[in-house]
């Protein structure tokens with residue numbers, strides 16, 4: 299029986315307040331309005347940004363809310379005027395949508411659309427209403443995606459059609475974590491062959507950065523993490539060395555400077571801690587190092603630096619989603635996964651059903667996961 303035009307009842311993980319487990323319940327998902335699309339979510343990664351929001355690390359978050367922003371699925375139905383996709387198409391949902399009209403979208407070096415909900419977390423569709431409810435009470439959207447639901451509704455600018463043969467339980471990671479780590483190395487830092495790189499934090503984002511450093515031909519790739527259980531996987535993906543700062547008698551930046559004979563060519567912070575950001579900057583070569591911030595700190599934290607770190611010739615930059623223009627660049631990344639240039643499967647350390655989603659959050663809190671993927675439906 300067709301569900302087009304009807305309210306769909308399905309299960310979703312709802313966040314009701316900060317730092318409380320998500321509650322899996324039956325919700326109502328309204329049909330898409332004009333220029334909107336309803337999607338059956340098949341798989342969604344759990345990213346540290348979901349935990350960051352749930353733990354109060356972002357400037358605002360409106361409850362109740364359906365989190366999740368790293369998802370892939372199949373179009374169930376489309377509203378009037380939709381031209382990008384049709385029912386049955388396979389898609390990645392975009393937490394970094396692009397309207398392609400604002401100044402940021404039109405700038406060749408930006409992907410940070412004025413109309414995205416990143417950090418603002420207003421939690422509505424573009425028309426300022428929600429398509430989710432529970433027993434008639436409104437639930438907020440999250441980062442234009444809300445992928446911890448068996449069905450979600452997104453505006454047309456928050457979707458990207460991909461090849462139907464792509465494994466959705468892997469390419470969902472392109473929606474955020476993989477692209478963020480991989481793209482910052484490829485597009486922002488533009489790592490050159492024969493260079494040295496240091497990556498702080500070996501979660502899904504750091505491991506994706508490691509993969510990109512290897513593909514770029516870096517010859518020394520140092521992974522830094524306080525959880526040594528991450529080291530075998532990091533070496534498998536490309537790290538030549540791994541260091542646990544807890545085992546070091548000297549500050550970690552001194553250790554890295556010695557290991558790279560004067561400081562790494564490139565540094566990447568993939569955790570979101572300002573003290574580690576400073577260590578990462580100091581670990582790069584004082585005269586020409588490229589320091590790159592990827593991790594998102596608690597919104598009240600401030601990075602306070604000795605300006606001499608930069609005046610001697612280092613560069614410092616940040617990137618959002620690895621500087622990819624998601625709507626244009628994701629199909630190419632999906633092709634690279636399908637041709638096995640990129641092994642996304644290596645990043646998935648566990649798969650869980652929606653009922654077990656809180657176990658996935660525990661893994662993230664303990665720094666234990668590379669990526670946990672929540673399986674919501676069938677491909």
Ligand code: APR
Nearest residue numbers: 346347499500501502503523524525568569570593594665
């Ligand atoms: N020094 C070194 N490693 C650390 C430290 C530290 N002080 N603190 C935490 N780590 C390690 C953890 O052990 C874990 O392996 O950092 C890793 C972080 O991985 P995840 O929690 O899986 O985070 P991830 O999803 O990769 O996101 C990292 O990027 O986009 C942002 O919001 C995201 O800020 C987060 C960051």
Ligand code: ZN
Nearest residue numbers: 397400403411
């Ligand atoms: Zn825009």
